[in-house]
Amino acid sequence: MSDSPTVVATHNPDLQHHFSSMEQQQDASMLGMWVFLITEIMFFGGMFFGYMVYRFYYYAAWLEGSQHMDFWWGTINTVVLLCSSLTMVLAVRSTQLNRRKSTVVFLLVTILFGLAFLGIKAIEYHGHWTEHQFPGLNWSWPGPYSSQVALFFSFYWAMTGFHALHMVIGIGLVLFIAYHAWKGKYSALYFNPVENVGLYWHFVDIVWIYLYPLLYLIGHKKG
Amino acid sequence: MSQHIVSAKLYISVWAALICLTVATAAVSYLELGPFNIVLALTIATCKMLLVALFFMGLKYISDRMTIVVIVAGLFWLGILVVLGMSDYVSRAWY
Amino acid sequence: MATVAVPIERENYLNKEYGVASWLFTTDHKRIALLYLLSITFFFFIGGFFALLIRLELLTPAGDLVQADTYNKLFTMHGQVMVFFFLIPAVPAVLGNFLIPLMIGAKDLAFPRINLLSWYLYIIGGLFMMYTIVNGGVDTGWTFYTPLSTQFLDTHVVAAALAIFIAGFSSILTGLNFIVTIHRMRAPGMTWSRLPLFVWANYATAIIQVLGTPVLAITLMLVALERIFRLGIFNPQMGGDPLLFQHLFWFYSHPAVYIMILPGMGVVSEIVTCFTRKRIFGYRFMAVALIAIAVLGFLVWAHHMFIAGISLYSALAFSLLSYFVAVPSAIKVFNWTATMYKGSVSFDTPMLYALGFIGLFTMGGLTGLFLAALGIDVHVTDTYFVIAHFHYIMVGGMVIAYLAGIHFWWPKISGRMYPEFWGKLAAMIIFVGFNLTFFPQFVLGYMGMPRRYWQYSPEFQVLNVLSTAGATILAVGYVLPMVYLLWSMRYGKLADANPWDAAGLEWTTSSPPTTFNFDETPVVTWEAYNYDELDAPKEVPLER
Numbered sequence: 001m002s003d004s005p006t007v008v009a010t011h012n013p014d015l016q017h018h019f020s021s022m023e024q025q026q027d028a029s030m031l032g033m034w035v036f037l038i039t040e041i042m043f044f045g046g047m048f049f050g051y052m053v054y055r056f057y058y059y060a061a062w063l064e065g066s067q068h069m070d071f072w073w074g075t076i077n078t079v080v081l082l083c084s085s086l087t088m089v090l091a092v093r094s095t096q097l098n099r100r101k102s103t104v105v106f107l108l109v110t111i112l113f114g115l116a117f118l119g120i121k122a123i124e125y126h127g128h129w130t131e132h133q134f135p136g137l138n139w140s141w142p143g144p145y146s147s148q149v150a151l152f153f154s155f156y157w158a159m160t161g162f163h164a165l166h167m168v169i170g171i172g173l174v175l176f177i178a179y180h181a182w183k184g185k186y187s188a189l190y191f192n193p194v195e196n197v198g199l200y201w202h203f204v205d206i207v208w209i210y211l212y213p214l215l216y217l218i219g220h221k222k223g
Numbered sequence: 224m225s226q227h228i229v230s231a232k233l234y235i236s237v238w239a240a241l242i243c244l245t246v247a248t249a250a251v252s253y254l255e256l257g258p259f260n261i262v263l264a265l266t267i268a269t270c271k272m273l274l275v276a277l278f279f280m281g282l283k284y285i286s287d288r289m290t291i292v293v294i295v296a297g298l299f300w301l302g303i304l305v306v307l308g309m310s311d312y313v314s315r316a317w318y
Numbered sequence: 319m320a321t322v323a324v325p326i327e328r329e330n331y332l333n334k335e336y337g338v339a340s341w342l343f344t345t346d347h348k349r350i351a352l353l354y355l356l357s358i359t360f361f362f363f364i365g366g367f368f369a370l371l372i373r374l375e376l377l378t379p380a381g382d383l384v385q386a387d388t389y390n391k392l393f394t395m396h397g398q399v400m401v402f403f404f405l406i407p408a409v410p411a412v413l414g415n416f417l418i419p420l421m422i423g424a425k426d427l428a429f430p431r432i433n434l435l436s437w438y439l440y441i442i443g444g445l446f447m448m449y450t451i452v453n454g455g456v457d458t459g460w461t462f463y464t465p466l467s468t469q470f471l472d473t474h475v476v477a478a479a480l481a482i483f484i485a486g487f488s489s490i491l492t493g494l495n496f497i498v499t500i501h502r503m504r505a506p507g508m509t510w511s512r513l514p515l516f517v518w519a520n521y522a523t524a525i526i527q528v529l530g531t532p533v534l535a536i537t538l539m540l541v542a543l544e545r546i547f548r549l550g551i552f553n554p555q556m557g558g559d560p561l562l563f564q565h566l567f568w569f570y571s572h573p574a575v576y577i578m579i580l581p582g583m584g585v586v587s588e589i590v591t592c593f594t595r596k597r598i599f600g601y602r603f604m605a606v607a608l609i610a611i612a613v614l615g616f617l618v619w620a621h622h623m624f625i626a627g628i629s630l631y632s633a634l635a636f637s638l639l640s641y642f643v644a645v646p647s648a649i650k651v652f653n654w655t656a657t658m659y660k661g662s663v664s665f666d667t668p669m670l671y672a673l674g675f676i677g678l679f680t681m682g683g684l685t686g687l688f689l690a691a692l693g694i695d696v697h698v699t700d701t702y703f704v705i706a707h708f709h710y711i712m713v714g715g716m717v718i719a720y721l722a723g724i725h726f727w728w729p730k731i732s733g734r735m736y737p738e739f740w741g742k743l744a745a746m747i748i749f750v751g752f753n754l755t756f757f758p759q760f761v762l763g764y765m766g767m768p769r770r771y772w773q774y775s776p777e778f779q780v781l782n783v784l785s786t787a788g789a790t791i792l793a794v795g796y797v798l799p800m801v802y803l804l805w806s807m808r809y810g811k812l813a814d815a816n817p818w819d820a821a822g823l824e825w826t827t828s829s830p831p832t833t834f835n836f837d838e839t840p841v842v843t844w845e846a847y848n849y850d851e852l853d854a855p856k857e858v859p860l861e862r
């Protein structure tokens with residue numbers, strides 16, 4: 001057990017002093033990340049529960065609202081995020097193989113996909129705004145069930161909004177990791193920050209994997 | 224701790240499967256299946272989630288049991304909120 | 319050491335570095351614990367100040383001290399400050415932070431920088447809360463019920479919601495830190511079944527913090543969004559359901575009460591064993607009971623909504639589940655009592671507080687069962703009966719357990735002993751003051767006095783006057799420890815490593831401990847609470 005780590009010549013410089021070994025540090029780090037992700041499950045879960053309650057009550061309005069989602073942009077965005085997950089996991093793999101340059105490239109491509117996702121969401125949001133589909137502030141609904149469709153849109157804006165906020169944070173994290181990867185900080189001996197950011201990124205992708213059918217694919221398409 | 228290094232080919236295959244499932248779920252939404260639309264859509268979504276979790280997040284290769292316990296607990300707790308919460312709404316009409 | 323004229327001060331975590339920066343940027347869990355101690359004490363007195371104003375208003379039946387709206391603000395701010403800025407952090411962030419690494423033989427928590435971040439977030443949340451208070455406070459009730467909070471008030475609801483959101487994040491990070499620490503940083507030989515129950519208690523608490531608080535977070539966010547953008551999620555006129563808010567709110571806020579009580583139960587286990595010189599009765603049951611309370615606590619939330627409009631069938635289910643959650647708590651009370659049976663009991667200040675806890679928590683818990691019964695609840699809900707019930711648990715239980723812990727570990731934290739006479743005196747003043755304040759409230763509630771009303775029917779006045787008198791005595795009792803604990807930091811008797819001859823790794827370090835806690839990582843070969851071994855006649859020096 002290493003109590004005075006500075007004495008040992010081969011002690012990993014990334015070992016924090018309160019841990020007794022890199023293995024303990026990595027195990028703790030990874031467990032910490034997973035515990036954090038379950039807090040995120042509960043955070044988004046609250047909104048999923050609310051969505052479920054009103055879908056149960058107002059199915060017709062939910063159907064109606066979903067028809068006014070931009071099916072193609074939503075589908076493209078789903079594909080974009082899946083691609084970003086691929087590049088993210090390839091970045092982690094490159095770090096494990098000590099390939100500094102491809103790590104940085106994969107991370108930067110991940111960021112590009114992330115930005116593409118946000119750009120498409122901006123287009124969608126702009127569209128919904130000009131169509132007066134923002135409840136409260138900017139709402140005008142010509143069809144039936146107006147206030148109930150407004151509830152659907154409230155959940156749309158809240159759920160995709162928080163998801164987009166998590167994307168922004170994720171892009172920030174990947175940028176941070178990319179910078180340090182470029183500086184040569186990570187290697188096969190020390191890559192768990194990259195892995196942890198990857199876990200976060202994949203989690204945010206999984207949230208979208210559920211948001212997509214729940215918001216865009218309710219019922220069947222009319223024409 | 225995942226020291227296991229997965230081949231790039233496997234990652235790309237998983238990605239391809241994810242894309243196929245996305246195309247499938249988009250296509251199926253054009254069909255009129257009544258209540259089965261959502262069942263099918265969520266089933267496909269769950270398959271996609273499992274692919275991402277097992278392969279991209281490395282759960283398939285994790286030897287640490289605690290991580291699995293943590294994840295199951297998280298999903299179970301979401302289940303508590305949804306099931307016990309919805310039980311109120313669903314049973315309001317019973318009398 | 320008290321007789322030495324000029325004690326040579328060994329280096330410890332307090333004197334290692336001086337200067338504000340060394341405190342504000344520390345990653346030492348012990349210093350962070352003290353930062354929390356100062357901060358939560360500040361908020362305790364803010365919350366207490368609001369309580370005194372409430373009790374002053376309630377001296378007379380007429381609403382003559384403050385306006386009705388102001389009264390609403392008083393009880394709201396009292397509740398929000400006390401719950402979110404005192405009770406939720408109290409034992410975990412102060413005692414848990416300080417003791418958990420020591421108790422498991424580690425040098426620090428798993429994530430020291432996140433620990434510091436937790437405190438920063440607490441302070442930022444606190445600043446938002448002070449902003450709210452200074453700008454007139456909020457009058458929604460601590461429970462933020464919609465649509466009142468989202469549509470009909472022009473007070474700083476969003477600021478208060480943000481304050482609690484940020485403080486909640488602090489709580490989540492503390493819980494995360496504890497879970498990883500307890501799983502990964504235990505010293506060799508410190509198996510789960512050798513852990514002190516204080517560690518088990520904080521672990522169970524951490525589970526709740528991590529799984530429950532995020533739901534509060536999203537709920538507060540939705541309230542804020544609804545207020546700012548007039549969304550309608552909780553607005554009945556738009557088809558929204560106010561009960562959705564209540565479901566989401568209470569999904570966290572019921573388990574939150576277990577966040578508040580479980581660490582206190584951990585403290586009591588440590589103290590009862592030490593001052594009875596016995597192993598805890600039924601260690602395994604005690605540990606499992608802690609986890610059971612944490613888990614079952616998530617299944618009962620709608621018992622706060624029995625008359626709000628949930629379905630009868632749902633109410634029946636939640637009522638039954640609420641009875642179940644009482645069982646592990648009762649097991650704990652039985653086991654503390656059994657521990658004391660045929661033990662060698664001494665009545666030092668921490669033990670006085672611990673005994674107070676056991677009695678008062680039992681009363682509070684039993685009255686919870688009254689409330690869990692649907693028929694009785696219809697009669698006493700939203701009356702002073704409920705208020706008395708939860709104050710018996712939170713003040714008679716939790717605050718007393720917190721004071722018990724502060725006194726018990728004071729020598730370890732500060733290197734000084736508190737004055738025993740004043741400690742005992744304050745404990746007794748608090749006990750008397752507490753019961754005088756809150757017992758009349760059970761009667762008031764049963765007689766029908768509603769809660770959150772700033773004026774009341776004249777027949778309730780006598781009991782209200784008794785309650786206010788009690789509150790004044792209680793206030794004196796709370797100020798005393800502030801004074802003598804501060805005094806002791808300079809003039810108190812110097813403490814040695816283990817003034818109580820207690821079991822537990824924290825007592826093997828110096829008082830106060832060094833920054834890295836242990837000179838050598840301990841190797842544990844003994845069970846928890848091995849008082850029979852520690853107190854055995856010493857023919858041969860025991861390995862510690």
